[in-house]
Amino acid sequence: xxxxxxxxxxxxxxxxxxxxxxxxxxxxxxxxxxxxxxxxxxxxxxxxxxxxxxxxxxxxxxxxxxxxxxxxxxxxxxxxxxxxxxxxxxxxxxxxxxxxxxxxxxxxxxxx
Amino acid sequence: xxxxxxxxxxxxxxxxxxxxxxxxxxxxxxxxxxxxxxxxxxxxxxxxxxxxxxxxxxxxxxxxxxxxxxxxxxxxxxxxxxxxxxxxxxxxxxxxxxxxxxxxxxxxxxxx
Numbered sequence: 001x002x003x004x005x006x007x008x009x010x011x012x013x014x015x016x017x018x019x020x021x022x023x024x025x026x027x028x029x030x031x032x033x034x035x036x037x038x039x040x041x042x043x044x045x046x047x048x049x050x051x052x053x054x055x056x057x058x059x060x061x062x063x064x065x066x067x068x069x070x071x072x073x074x075x076x077x078x079x080x081x082x083x084x085x086x087x088x089x090x091x092x093x094x095x096x097x098x099x100x101x102x103x104x105x106x107x108x109x110x111x112x
Numbered sequence: 113x114x115x116x117x118x119x120x121x122x123x124x125x126x127x128x129x130x131x132x133x134x135x136x137x138x139x140x141x142x143x144x145x146x147x148x149x150x151x152x153x154x155x156x157x158x159x160x161x162x163x164x165x166x167x168x169x170x171x172x173x174x175x176x177x178x179x180x181x182x183x184x185x186x187x188x189x190x191x192x193x194x195x196x197x198x199x200x201x202x203x204x205x206x207x208x209x210x211x212x213x214x215x216x217x218x219x220x221x222x223x224x
Contacts, residue, residue, distance in 0.1 A: 106154070
């Protein structure tokens with residue numbers, strides 16, 4: 001099993017550009033999450049999904065969008081990138097919310 | 113709302129020293145509690161967990177006991193190694209499966 005995979009690993013964007021961060025899991029988990037981690041800080045939840053076709057906002061959703069058309073995939077879309085979105089983005093999945101979350105390796109995004 | 117508080121880092125220890133990282137939580141009912149570890153440049157990995165009061169989670173020499181009366185889940189290890197240097201996150205999942213909260217993380221540095 002590959003677990004949770006994320007692409008790309010690194011990306012540099014100019015202000016105003018858009019991009020999609022990809023996340024795929026092969027564990028048949030219903031629950032998937034997107035977090036951002038700013039330097040030296042903890043994790044902040046951006047969006048989460050409890051199953052295909054169902055998404056909901058987390059703590060810091062502004063400037064982001066998600067979709068969940070399949071159980072496996074949970075892409076995160078950045079529209080009109082801003083320097084404040086410079087961060088490391090982690091995708092995670094879990095079987096249930098009270099079970100452990102499995103994390104991907106992260107995407108390091110810089111917006112200049 | 114639910115929250116997790118951890119001792120501020122960084123924590124610097126010599127090899128073979130005893131480690132304690134304090135974690136306290138605020139949540140209604142009976143949450144599940146977790147410790148995650150993040151090595152440099154990587155995603156988070158589950159270290160141990162406990163799902164009910166008085167349970168002890170353990171893994172790789174680390175232990176933590178779910179104390180309902182003090183709402184705590186302190187991480188301990190009897191003899192740390194240089195390879196334990198990482199950031200440690202305490203987290204909880206509420207009993208209703210609607211909320212997963214991470215603490216801010218504690219950076220541990222172990223010197224040879």
